[in-house]
Amino acid sequence: MASIVRLPSGSWRAQVMRNGVRKGETFKKHADAKRWAAEMESKLESIKAIGTAQTPKGSTFADFVDKYVEETDPVKPHGKNKKATLKRLKSEFKGVLMSDFSILHLREFVDRRVRKKTQAGTTVSGVTIAVDLSYISTILHWARDVKHYDVNAGIANEIRGSLARRGINTRSKRREREATEAELEKIFAAYEAKGSRQKIPMPHLIAFALASAMRQEEVCSILIEDINYEDKTVVIRNRKHPQEKLGNDQTVPLLPAAWDIAMTHVGDRKKGRVFPFNQRSVSSSFTRICQKCGIEDLHFHDLRHGAIGKLFTIGLRIEQVALISGHRDWAMLRRYTHIKAKDVQKAFNDLLGAQAAKTLATA
CATH class of the missing domain: 3.30.160 (Double Stranded RNA Binding Domain)
Known part of the structure; x- marks a missing residue:
């Protein structure tokens, strides 16, 4: 009653x-x-x-998106990309009743997406379409499993599984770009030529990124209060994680070069950000200087790729590098190792040489 x-x-x-x-x-x-x-x-x-109920009369897919965001975002905040995608999906299925939502709507949706051009004039990637379908699946499963409405929650995954048969590649291409030593020399020289006109100390931020393997948002967000001066470590708050958006704090070591740069900027301050600069401004400055130097397709984030590779080069083990880089899946670090066949030969011969030297020393 x-x-x-x-x-x-x-x-x-x-x-x-x-x-x-x-x-x-x-x-x-x-x-x-x-x-x-x-x-x-x-x-x-x-x-x-x-076991289930009919969806409310007149309710649309967009209504369910709004309700999903309203109920789940306060509990586990959505990232900006997810929010933007959900907003776009509301527009894509504007006016479509949830009671009528079917696999036909999703097939038509994919047809529209593969024909659509991005702002850069390229076609929408299969990765983007797969992400769209993943979020649609999330809404449908939430409607069925949490709200107990009679919806077919599996249709989005069914369409996603058919993308390969349509020749749509849903695997993202891993970016392998790194800054060469020659490119870095040009960049540092260009910033030096700017002198006092440069408000952001970009040479220091670049050097810190290369020494710490941090992302640009991490570089610009670490706090003086989170520095452990005895252990020479710092806490990175809410570090990027595939599942966790908040609360993924991680203590990482600041190796000597990174530590020295950080201490230069901390000075006698007791609190606040070590590098109190806007991350977008840092990225824009780096892009402009690369254009001025004639360096193509190099982003500030690519410094992290090179930094991680160098950590392997100096001999750190994969679990040690993972602690610095923040990778939870060690398999993801394989692409940074840059191991070649000749490197294995050299490592093996070095081990044999070390064992032989040890045998002679104890003889």
């Missing part, structure tokens, strides 16, 4: 109790509270009978 009462604020509170399940919602209008209570009673009765 539904209960609808008026609150001191003038709003109306509707409550429904069925089979030990209590649901409540507050509305400004009595008619809205009454309508919601009737729909909720019907839904709970349907769930009791068959």
